Amino acid sequence: MSTRDALLADLRALRRIWPLLGVSRRRLAVAVAWGTLALSAAVGLAAVSAWLIARASQMPSVLDLTIAVVAVRALGIGRGLFRYLDRLASHDVALRGAAHLRERLYSALAHGRTDAVATLRRGEVLRRWGADVDDVGDLVVRAVVPALVALVVSLVAVGIVGALSPLAGLVLAACLLLAGLGAPLLAARAVRAAELDGAAQRGRVAAQAMTVLDGAAELRVGGRLDPLLGELADAEDALRRTRDRAARPAALAQGVTAAATGLAVVAALAIGAAQLAAGSLAPVELAVVVLTPLAAFEGVGMLAGASVHAVRAADAARRLTDLLDRARRPATGAADPAVGAPAVVAAGLAVGWPGREPLLRGLDLTLAPGRAVAVVGPNGSGKTTLLLTLAGLLPPAAGEVRIGGVPSTALADGAPSVVTMTAEDAHVFDTTILENLRVARGDVTEDEAREVLALAGLGAFLDRLPDGLDTVVGAGGACISGGERRRLLVARALLSPAPLLLLDEPDEHLDPETAERLLQDVLALREAGRGVLLVTHRGAASLAAADDVVDLGAVAAAPGVVPMLERSA
Known part of the structure; x- marks a missing residue:
């Protein structure tokens, strides 16, 4: 499956499961608002601090710095406070969503075809009710909220830099776009290879290991132990190669974010220096233009992890919707027939x-x-x-x-x-x-x-x-x-x-x-x-x-x- 097809399949799976979470738009908006304020406080702290340091170097009157000093303190305190409120609101949404999803699952399976559950092994049932529901429920706090917050804060950062230097703002927007799209796509590819494509190898390793552990004495007597140990070693080698292949795009995703951050800072410095020499940019403003991008990339830096969890959530969503599809009874429009004598x-x-x-x-x-x-x-x-x-x-x-x-x-x-x-x-x-x-x-x-x-x-x-x-x-x-x-x-x-x-x-x-x-x-x-x-x-x-x-x-x-x-x- 190509990367594009895999991405579309993940989006379809998440779109199907999303209504079952019963996420309140108001609660989601509150979580995004607190997250935006927390990250905006970080960007604002970087911008105001840069202005304050540069302006203080010119030794102005203390009164000229008072507002900036108070703003730095307020943004520093606000960043921690807003982060706490963000975690409180986003986890509230996630936990409510997971509880609502479990309730919908219980209801659907209780009134659906019982063979949908009866044909599952106990471990599979526990996985769907436990890890799969948790992965889908965490989609809000680990993927949706970080993505929306990164989008809003990136626009704020581009607006701050663009107001002082439109060209530097345009370069910052391009670098944020590169990090915000390239790194998540590479991270998603890595997790898909490591966890989804490696599932067959992990199952093979587990099966071979259980065979060896359960029947070691009999296998040794029958002369089959050494060949099975060799097969187990081959399975572990295949799993290791899969993980190695997955590590390359994961490392590249981290490199893309770091490279985009460095490029934005260097470009801002070059553009700002040229504008400073031309007299269209003040020295104090140059500090703001150069240092603000460092904080702006904090938001898009979370998108790689968000994409990783989105892939896991999509995989879990496919298993849950498959279970619901198998449990769904044909629509007849009629209630159960009345039962007669007990027999x-x-x-x-x-x-x-x-x-x-x-x-x-x-x-x-x-x-x-x-x-x-x-x-x-x-x-x-x-x-x-x-x-x-x-x-x-x-x-x-x-x-x-x-x-x-x-x-x-x-x-x-x-x-x-x-x-x-x-x-x-x-x-x-x-x-x-x-x-x-x-x-x-x-x-x-x-x-x-x-x-x-x-x-x-x-x-x-x-x-x-x-x-x-x-x-x-x-x-x-x-x-x-x-x-x-x-x-x-x-x-x-x-x-x-x-x-x-x-x-x-x-x-x-x-x-x-x-x-x-x-x-x-x-x-x-x-x-x-x-x-x-x-x-x-x-x-x-x-x-x-x-x-x-x-x-x-x-x-x-x-x-x-x-x-x-x-x-x-």
Whole structure:
């Protein structure tokens, strides 16, 4: 991609994401105003100081210097004060923009296609919610405000110099234009090469390093360690060469700014000296014409860094808008269809991740209140993918899933009223037990919490805790065992208003006795009128209490056929 095409692509990405920041024009104008005053104070300080020094050398009356002395003091104090107010206002705009962007993302994804997030790895989700949103939010304080401030202050500096020497002002404008355009373009090219073009090399280095670290012993035994270390060294060399190539335009960008500054000062000195000899410029004015450009380039000097952040923000914006595009549902102009009797019915269902071959086909399954269904099978047979599809989080690869009598693909907000899913790696938050339970329903009372914990087999555990429901669990709280964590997640699922529960591996990583008790407790939930579908690795012998046991283990041997062992209710 050429530099021009890359620049246009970045501008399009930033233009698309800008409305999602919800930036207030008034707040932005205030931030730009304070930034302009801060930098203008620096330019004014240079100009007044130059005049004061030159005029003082002529030994005039002290009264002739009083105003200039006061102005120097005022501009020196004002520069620091205005810089503080600039930082306060610009960061206020940036933080509000990032918060607004996250809110829009949450809203769009909550009401959009859930497979847009379900198909992302956890690290990718964290990157978009964290670093990507921060990069786009910082666009205001690191790119937009500095660019507008540099433009205004450059015009002020050219106006000051041009009022004393029009030719010197014209040369200063040309040098500012050179530094304000050339340096940012070179810096953008450098960061694009170093960070964007180098992404493939960084990924290759990371993948090779993880392979070596995870399997060093096996690789050495198999004689593959040395070749892999050689490949890792080659990948690091390629990454280093990419960084070296990126360093050249970055260094050149710094050189352009320094060269433009020097050229402006030398040209001002030459032009001013000639005008001084001709009598059209006073000696005091010559000092102002020569020294003012030094401060004027402080503004355009920030543009290289601004362009670097703009490139990063554009890259982040592309990832965020791509996520929003994939989450966007087709506009139908109608609300969700009304759901009927609580049931999940799969007919001729094939499940798989979008863009990949289905993991299993031909599944017919019904889950209703008062029934318990177990799904068993080896790793990779599609158990978790099946649960995501039955919960309406993934679209069927073929066939149909009806939730409350409505096709799952036609529901945006209605599915949670019928069915809820607890994933194997569902999060236990670093807060109290009660607040962890309120994730499912915000109005859970303490009595309801104790009742559901007892139902999930945690009554004795709760009685042993000194703070009861106020005990903090999670990373920074009390230690809970794997079985207690699983039961807490089951209790949270029970508090959901949905009558149908989908539980993924509730017995995973537990000792056999604990796992068996937990499975029996989960299957017994049907007695309370709940419908339960659980995924497990355990064989059918451990699931005698289930109404139906769906065995996915024979799918590879008989494609398109999913064996089901019917059991009496």
